[in-house]
Amino acid sequence: MLEIRDLHVKFHSRRREAVSGVSLSIADGEILGLVGESGSGKSVTAMSVAGLLPRKQCDYSGNILLDGADLLHADRSVLRKIQGREIGVVFQEPQSSLDPLMKVGKQVEECLYLHTDLTKAERRARALTAMTAVELPEPDVLYDKYPHELSGGMLQRAMIAAAAVTHPKLLLLDEPTTALDVTIQAQILELLKKLNREYGMSMLFISHNLNVVRKLSSRVAVMQTGVIVETGATEEVYANPQHPYTKKLVAAIPTRKKGNF
Amino acid sequence: MKYAVKKFLMLLLTMVAVSFLAFAAFQLVAGDPATNLLGTEATPEKVATLRHEMGLDRPFLIQYGSWLVGFVTGDLGESYSGGPVADLLAARLPVTLVLSLLTFALTVLLALPLGLRSVRYGSGVRSAVHTVVNQFLMALPPFFTGILLTWLFSISLQWFRHGAYPGFAVSVGGSLWYLLFPATAIAIPRIAQTVRMLRSTVLTEMDKDYVRTAIARGNDRPGVLYRHVLKNSLVPVVTFLAQTMAEIVAASIVVEQVFNLPGLGRLLLTSIGSRDYPTVQAIVVVLAFWVVLANTVADLVNRCIDPRLGGVRT
Amino acid sequence: MKTLKKAVLDHRNGCFLAGCIITGVLLALILLGAVWTPYDPTAMSGSEKLMGPSLAHLFGTDNFGRDIFSRVLKGAGVTALVAVGTVVIGAVCGTLIGALTGYFGGAVDELLMRFNDTITAFPSILLALVCVTVFGSGKYQVLLVLGIVFIPSFARIARTAFSSLRDANFVQSARLMGAKPARILFVHILPNTLHVLLPAVTIGFNNAVLAEASMSFLGLCGQPPDASLGALLSEAQGMLASAPWYALCSGGVIVGLIFGVGLIGEGLQGGKGERNA
Numbered sequence: 135m136l137e138i139r140d141l142h143v144k145f146h147s148r149r150r151e152a153v154s155g156v157s158l159s160i161a162d163g164e165i166l167g168l169v170g171e172s173g174s175g176k177s178v179t180a181m182s183v184a185g186l187l188p189r190k191q192c193d194y195s196g197n198i199l200l201d202g203a204d205l206l207h208a209d210r211s212v213l214r215k216i217q218g219r220e221i222g223v224v225f226q227e228p229q230s231s232l233d234p235l236m237k238v239g240k241q242v243e244e245c246l247y248l249h250t251d252l253t254k255a256e257r258r259a260r261a262l263t264a265m266t267a268v269e270l271p272e273p274d275v276l277y278d279k280y281p282h283e284l285s286g287g288m289l290q291r292a293m294i295a296a297a298a299v300t301h302p303k304l305l306l307l308d309e310p311t312t313a314l315d316v317t318i319q320a321q322i323l324e325l326l327k328k329l330n331r332e333y334g335m336s337m338l339f340i341s342h343n344l345n346v347v348r349k350l351s352s353r354v355a356v357m358q359t360g361v362i363v364e365t366g367a368t369e370e371v372y373a374n375p376q377h378p379y380t381k382k383l384v385a386a387i388p389t390r391k392k393g394n395f
Numbered sequence: 396m397k398y399a400v401k402k403f404l405m406l407l408l409t410m411v412a413v414s415f416l417a418f419a420a421f422q423l424v425a426g427d428p429a430t431n432l433l434g435t436e437a438t439p440e441k442v443a444t445l446r447h448e449m450g451l452d453r454p455f456l457i458q459y460g461s462w463l464v465g466f467v468t469g470d471l472g473e474s475y476s477g478g479p480v481a482d483l484l485a486a487r488l489p490v491t492l493v494l495s496l497l498t499f500a501l502t503v504l505l506a507l508p509l510g511l512r513s514v515r516y517g518s519g520v521r522s523a524v525h526t527v528v529n530q531f532l533m534a535l536p537p538f539f540t541g542i543l544l545t546w547l548f549s550i551s552l553q554w555f556r557h558g559a560y561p562g563f564a565v566s567v568g569g570s571l572w573y574l575l576f577p578a579t580a581i582a583i584p585r586i587a588q589t590v591r592m593l594r595s596t597v598l599t600e601m602d603k604d605y606v607r608t609a610i611a612r613g614n615d616r617p618g619v620l621y622r623h624v625l626k627n628s629l630v631p632v633v634t635f636l637a638q639t640m641a642e643i644v645a646a647s648i649v650v651e652q653v654f655n656l657p658g659l660g661r662l663l664l665t666s667i668g669s670r671d672y673p674t675v676q677a678i679v680v681v682l683a684f685w686v687v688l689a690n691t692v693a694d695l696v697n698r699c700i701d702p703r704l705g706g707v708r709t
Numbered sequence: 710m711k712t713l714k715k716a717v718l719d720h721r722n723g724c725f726l727a728g729c730i731i732t733g734v735l736l737a738l739i740l741l742g743a744v745w746t747p748y749d750p751t752a753m754s755g756s757e758k759l760m761g762p763s764l765a766h767l768f769g770t771d772n773f774g775r776d777i778f779s780r781v782l783k784g785a786g787v788t789a790l791v792a793v794g795t796v797v798i799g800a801v802c803g804t805l806i807g808a809l810t811g812y813f814g815g816a817v818d819e820l821l822m823r824f825n826d827t828i829t830a831f832p833s834i835l836l837a838l839v840c841v842t843v844f845g846s847g848k849y850q851v852l853l854v855l856g857i858v859f860i861p862s863f864a865r866i867a868r869t870a871f872s873s874l875r876d877a878n879f880v881q882s883a884r885l886m887g888a889k890p891a892r893i894l895f896v897h898i899l900p901n902t903l904h905v906l907l908p909a910v911t912i913g914f915n916n917a918v919l920a921e922a923s924m925s926f927l928g929l930c931g932q933p934p935d936a937s938l939g940a941l942l943s944e945a946q947g948m949l950a951s952a953p954w955y956a957l958c959s960g961g962v963i964v965g966l967i968f969g970v971g972l973i974g975e976g977l978q979g980g981k982g983e984r985n986a
Contacts, residue, residue, distance in 0.1 A: 218611065218613030223611040230603065231608045232608065233608075235627055235702075249613060280702050530972055533967070534967035536923070539963060641830060641831065642832055645835055649923045683831060686832070
């Protein structure tokens, strides 16, 4: 469904490439975890897929194929039709990633407004359905609230609802749980797994936290300084890391040994 | 609603404070008005009698209190040049009011579209030219522009007759046409400043995360601007416009002089010249009220726009 | 060479450069005018009345035959003097007050800021007019009055800047090292506030020029021969039909002063990012 071939991205303001020859693929209904520390290029890769690369500020090459159509070099007008309809994005900081002066409900249905011909009432109904699906309490009340009136966890659910409301083929999540409490993190991950099961949405899940990625994704790719150093089925990679970097990452996971408490 | 009431009370309190300060200032440094009025005929007995007549021998706070009561009920005192101050002000107020509102309208109507268009200039040559032209326009003092406009449109082109302001009683259309020129003179630098401010605010907003989300949802550039960024840029701009209102009032004081307009500004200047303190005091308080009112309105408008500021809507 | 061209065209630097040039030229002329002018500004000449600009009289002559260029030079000097003095008083005192209240905070800070908010709402010229009624209208009085009127706005900017840096990491380190408050304020924090204070100084200068010119236009600042640009403009208004160049030149110099310093301020402030533009 999604294929990234030999992606290179270099920003004019930096000396080295952010992404140096990354190739990835995601099948229908699959969740791929992209792991790496800050500066590894994982966010830039995700932004490239989402069509959010600032084209004037970088040089880029390679291909990003969504069901065969190239996104990387596509015309902006073509890209806009895909953004929000075929690809949904969930960002890290829900509080700052949502328009502070627009009601939550309106933001959830914005993609419907932009990409479909549904009436206002139909849009509202679909939005409420989406908000229910992400397990938000009392969606019809929340619909009229503003972002600052919701907690971080609720906002992130709303963001997921907003991104998923058009049933996109791919959901991009850039560190969606990093800014949340650990207990909320677990809930969000469960929610994402449910969405993947029920709607068959593929996901590209980016994180620097191995534990989180492990809980969610079936396959994982490890990035370091712009290149992918290892890919494979999640459990395989954790059990038998091949690359020295992966080995270090896995070893750094705090484990709970018997008798330590 | 509760907030609006609270804000209005603050307004009144500020006005009292300002008028008290003005009153005190003039009392302290004005010299004895009775002596000034009597001039060469001042003898101690005459001065004492006049002071008693004018109520100047009462305790300070009583004098202020009585002035305040008078002000609220419409009696603004007696001008030293004869006649009630209230009448003087009432005759001049409409001109200044209309001039200020006209200037404000010009500013808002021109600055908003120009400012929004300038957002798209990026950082190339167009942006540089825009910045330089803008700075130049900001550097044009209203009274200078007024003189130039007079030379161009009155002396050369004869589109209006300088010094022949008809007044609303005589001709509404003619008066408005005449006022257009001073309004333009005052408005030009204000428009430039507002454009600059609007551009800066919008560009700052464009850097924020929610704009990235809006693009990720498939909004095109106008969509991002009008559906999201504009509303978020409004609050600082509204505050700025209130300040602009205050500056318009200040500029009109000088520009009225250039165009020979019978407004509050000219009255203020002549009263200062003739040391007519009751008039000066009343005008200062009226102008101050106008300024504080503008700020209060701006504050209330902002609370309607941005629910995070609390107050009016919740 | 290419990087130099790019640096200048980056409009921020271009503005700064252009502003410095314009202001520099004007400043040089003003300083020159302090010691020498082509003609005595007050010398009248019956035979040379109302002449347009020419090589002999760069800005022409007025209806008394006085050389306008010399008058403008002298006038610009007065305007610049008052404006600079105003800004020095306002910026120095205002920054001091703002730094102290911003850094130490407390009840005094709260009170002063409320007071400040009310005062800054009023246009400075209104306050200045009132003060001048009371104190007189010589150029030094106006300088002092305007300087005091400008203190609150500088104080607010300084206060915001200093209080935002009060708990910054480098400040805390300095405190831990035992630095005295005075040192912290002026050696550590102040340099980091210059990027907002210096543009404010340029804006303050321009407002001061405007205020001074307005007041001298109204006849409230200085008597001739101390007459500054505003007073010249006022005279010029009387001869608008016969000698329009008088108004154009005297007003033009005011515009030049403000424009030059404005460009410098624009250059100091820099452009905005365009990540999402």
